Amino acid sequence: MGERRFKESFRDAWAGISYSILTQRNMKIHLAAAVFVLLVSKLLRLNRLELALVVFAITLVLVAEMFNTAVEKTVDLYINTYHPGARLAKHIAAGAVLAAAINAVIIGLIVFIPHLVGSGLSNLLSVSGNLMSVILRL
Ligand SMILES: Nc1ncnc2c1ncn2[C@@H]1O[C@H](COP(=O)(O)OP(=O)(O)OP(=O)(O)O)[C@@H](O)[C@H]1O
Numbered sequence: 001m002g003e004r005r006f007k008e009s010f011r012d013a014w015a016g017i018s019y020s021i022l023t024q025r026n027m028k029i030h031l032a033a034a035v036f037v038l039l040v041s042k043l044l045r046l047n048r049l050e051l052a053l054v055v056f057a058i059t060l061v062l063v064a065e066m067f068n069t070a071v072e073k074t075v076d077l078y079i080n081t082y083h084p085g086a087r088l089a090k091h092i093a094a095g096a097v098l099a100a101a102i103n104a105v106i107i108g109l110i111v112f113i114p115h116l117v118g119s120g121l122s123n124l125l126s127v128s129g130n131l132m133s134v135i136l137r138l
Helices: 002-023 025-043 048-078 084-137
Strands: none
Touching: 002 025, 002 048, 025 048, 025 084, 048 084
16 A cells, blocks of 8 residues: 555656646756756766756756746636736746756856866867767767
């Protein structure tokens, strides 16, 4: 019984993630950006701590976007006419996504700038070249 409930919970949670990815345009954009950032992270050979920070920042954005979708769905369930409270709830949820995205940009700058400056412009160009060939091979 306990195991069945765990499996059902997992399946439901996975359904929520799939729904968000399949129906939310912003979620698709975040995921595409995440794949790009992870490819760059691999090419720049980030250390484990740097990679952990990048993965954490990416996850935070995706989680915020899913909560934003959940808030939108919940609000729409209860009200389909204009209400300042509904507007505010959606704006705060969208604000959470923005805050997570700003956090991701700050972490990105802290982690990537030393690698890019340290390795120089020529390396940056070679990273871009490598990235293009990885993308073309996909
Ligand atoms: N019931 C409502 N009352 C007042 N304003 C609303 C209401 N529903 C939506 N809005 C306004 O319209 C905006 C867009 O709401 P909507 O539910 O369409 O989100 P969305 O466009 O899907 O947002 P996102 O781009 O984050 O997915 C809200 O941010 C809010 O300003």
